[in-house]
Amino acid sequence: xxxxxxxxxxxxxxxxxxxxxxxxxxxxxxxxxxxxxxxxxxxxxxxxxxxxxxxxxxxxxxxxxxxxxxxxxxxxxxxxxxxxxxxxxxxxxxxxxxxxxxxxxxxxxxxxxxxxxxxxxxxxxxxxxxxxxxxxxxxxxxxxxxxxxxxxxxxxxxxxxxxxxxxxxxxxxxxxxxxxxxxxxxxxxxxxxxxxxxxxxxxxxxxxxxxxxxxxxxxxxxxxxxxxxxxxxxxxxxxxxxxxxxxxxxxxxxxxxxxxxxxxxxxxxxxxxxxxxxxxxxxxxxxxxxxxxxxxxxxxxxxxxxxxxxxxxxxxxxxxxxxxxxxxxxxxxxxxxxxxxxxxxxxxxxxxxxxxxxxxxxxxxxxxxxxxxxxxxxxxxxxxxxxxxxxxxxxxxxxxxxxxxxxxxxxxxxxxxxxxxxxxx
RNA sequence: GUGGGCGUAGCUCAAUUGGUUAGAGCGCUAGGCUGUGGCCCUGGAGGCUGCGGGUUCAAGUCCCGUCGCUCACCCCA
Numbered sequence: 001x002x003x004x005x006x007x008x009x010x011x012x013x014x015x016x017x018x019x020x021x022x023x024x025x026x027x028x029x030x031x032x033x034x035x036x037x038x039x040x041x042x043x044x045x046x047x048x049x050x051x052x053x054x055x056x057x058x059x060x061x062x063x064x065x066x067x068x069x070x071x072x073x074x075x076x077x078x079x080x081x082x083x084x085x086x087x088x089x090x091x092x093x094x095x096x097x098x099x100x101x102x103x104x105x106x107x108x109x110x111x112x113x114x115x116x117x118x119x120x121x122x123x124x125x126x127x128x129x130x131x132x133x134x135x136x137x138x139x140x141x142x143x144x145x146x147x148x149x150x151x152x153x154x155x156x157x158x159x160x161x162x163x164x165x166x167x168x169x170x171x172x173x174x175x176x177x178x179x180x181x182x183x184x185x186x187x188x189x190x191x192x193x194x195x196x197x198x199x200x201x202x203x204x205x206x207x208x209x210x211x212x213x214x215x216x217x218x219x220x221x222x223x224x225x226x227x228x229x230x231x232x233x234x235x236x237x238x239x240x241x242x243x244x245x246x247x248x249x250x251x252x253x254x255x256x257x258x259x260x261x262x263x264x265x266x267x268x269x270x271x272x273x274x275x276x277x278x279x280x281x282x283x284x285x286x287x288x289x290x291x292x293x294x295x296x297x298x299x300x301x302x303x304x305x306x307x308x309x310x311x312x313x314x315x316x317x318x319x320x321x322x323x324x325x326x327x328x329x330x331x332x333x334x335x336x337x338x339x340x341x342x343x344x345x346x347x348x349x350x351x352x353x354x355x356x357x358x359x360x361x362x363x364x365x366x367x368x369x370x371x372x373x374x375x376x377x378x379x380x381x382x383x384x385x386x387x388x389x390x391x392x393x394x395x396x397x398x399x400x401x402x403x404x405x406x407x408x409x410x411x412x413x414x415x416x417x418x419x420x421x422x423x424x425x
Numbered sequence: 426g427u428g429g430g431c432g433u434a435g436c437u438c439a440a441u442u443g444g445u446u447a448g449a450g451c452g453c454u455a456g457g458c459u460g461u462g463g464c465c466c467u468g469g470a471g472g473c474u475g476c477g478g479g480u481u482c483a484a485g486u487c488c489c490g491u492c493g494c495u496c497a498c499c500c501c502a
Contacts, residue, residue: 004493007492007493007494058500059499059500059501060500060501063426063500064500064501081501081502110502112500112501112502114499114500114501115426115427115498115499115500116494116495117495117496117497117498118495118496118497119501119502120500120501120502121502124502125502126502127502128502204500257501258500258501259501268501268502275496275497276496276497276498277500277501277502279501279502280502281502282501282502304502305502306501306502307502308502309502310502332460332461334460364455364456364459364460365460365461366456366458366460366461366462367454367455367462368461368462369460369461369462369463370461370462370463371462372461372462373462373463374462374463380461380462382460382461384460385460386460394460394461396461396462398462398463401461401462403461
């Protein structure tokens with residue numbers, strides 16, 4: 001085969017695409033219920049936007065971005081995540097009005113140049129939302145509860161909500177220094193990566209999975225002890241309300257996110273049904289980003305979920321697939337005249353959004369019936385010489401095998417009635 | 426970027442210590458049934474064994490390279 005989808009990308013089609021449509025539709029409906037409205041931003045942006053928001057010495061910026069120059073020499077990057085673009089757009093379009101809050105959601109592909117793995121792609125789809133303009137902990141809660149409600153709505157179980165605070169501009173620098181000093185004393189015992197992190201980005205050491213490092217991490221002073229009062233209150237209020245809402249969560253004091261813009265609340269939702277890449281949704285608060293990107297000093301909180309991973313979990317948990325795109329009526333046509341007579345009727349039915357398929361390829365009735373069967377159609381209309389004389393079709397119910405003559409003119413009415421009966425049980 | 430496993434028909438997999446024309450099931454297709462689907466029976470199509478090179482009288486099988494898939498590390502959705 002000459003052409004293949006490029007490494008780390010994939011095609012999504014039936015029956016999985018019907019699942020995706022269901023996941024997206026459910027998410028959109030719930031996002032609207034939570035007061036978010038959609039924003040569509042470009043798939044590429046100025047590279048500098050991502051450098052500044054995500055952070056120069058994060059893995060994403062250092063080695064994972066699809067960056068290129070266009071014909072005018074502009075430095076552009078395919079978006080590796082959604083927040084930066086949404087905030088840029090919100091500022092540019094004046095959606096951020098002082099003392100008001102803006103609630104925006106987005107969905108679409110993101111791009112990161114990473115080694116593909118289970119649940120990790122170079123082009124992957126995210127659904128995410130941002131709430132800009134409030135530092136009220138209830139907004140953090142809204143975001144987390146949306147995720148919880150969504151995963152419940154689509155029937156996922158075995159999820160774990162992990163919560164932590166990474167502090168704010170007031171308390172994080174102090175903690176950073178404490179951490180740096182502590183790590184300096186232990187530097188010989190750290191793994192190579194962590195020795196570098198200890199200097200550049202000491203918080204990331206907390207995330208290390210190397211056994212020798214974990215031992216050292218165990219003795220590290222906890223961020224919690226260094227949080228300022230405001231951050232402490234923020235975290236404890238969220239905790240209290242999550243308990244009140246009976247959300248199952250744990251405080252993971254080693255939870256740090258790979259993007260620099262987070263402040264205070266960070267969270268991840270993990271599934272026990274996936275491999276190493278088990279985070280299906282993640283997010284947190286980012287109170288300084290809006291101003292840093294040239295907007296008004298407005299606090300914000302948001303999240304993103306990975307559609308491939310959600311789809312994966314859902315498929316592992318539900319044996320029964322989401323209903324596919326079954327057609328309503330299948331036309332088996334015998335001969336040129338039958339094809340001519342049916343063509344108009346078929347178009348009319350389709351205009352009424354009745355799902356129709358037909359065979360115009362002069363196949364035997366037997367093979368047309370086989371196609372009808374495979375299509376999953378509820379009815380098959382057979383139109384041949386006999387029916388043409390009466391201007392009717394032989395309508396076969398594919399489940400009950402019941403057949404009756406129906407005038408071609410009455411088909412549309414019949415199908416509508418049949419459909420509404422189905423809805424009423 | 427690092428490491429492990431794997432590349433044979435559309436799919437899942439066979440093929441003796443290297444040995445004739447690379448097989449099976451499922452799927453697809455035609456017929457049995459000249460106008461009726463699923464079950465059954467019979468036939469048919471479909472393969473540069475990922476690609477390139479090497480060893481050999483002989484390579485799907487062994488060796489090297491390469492590309493891809495996959496899992497894990499790193500990191501993340």
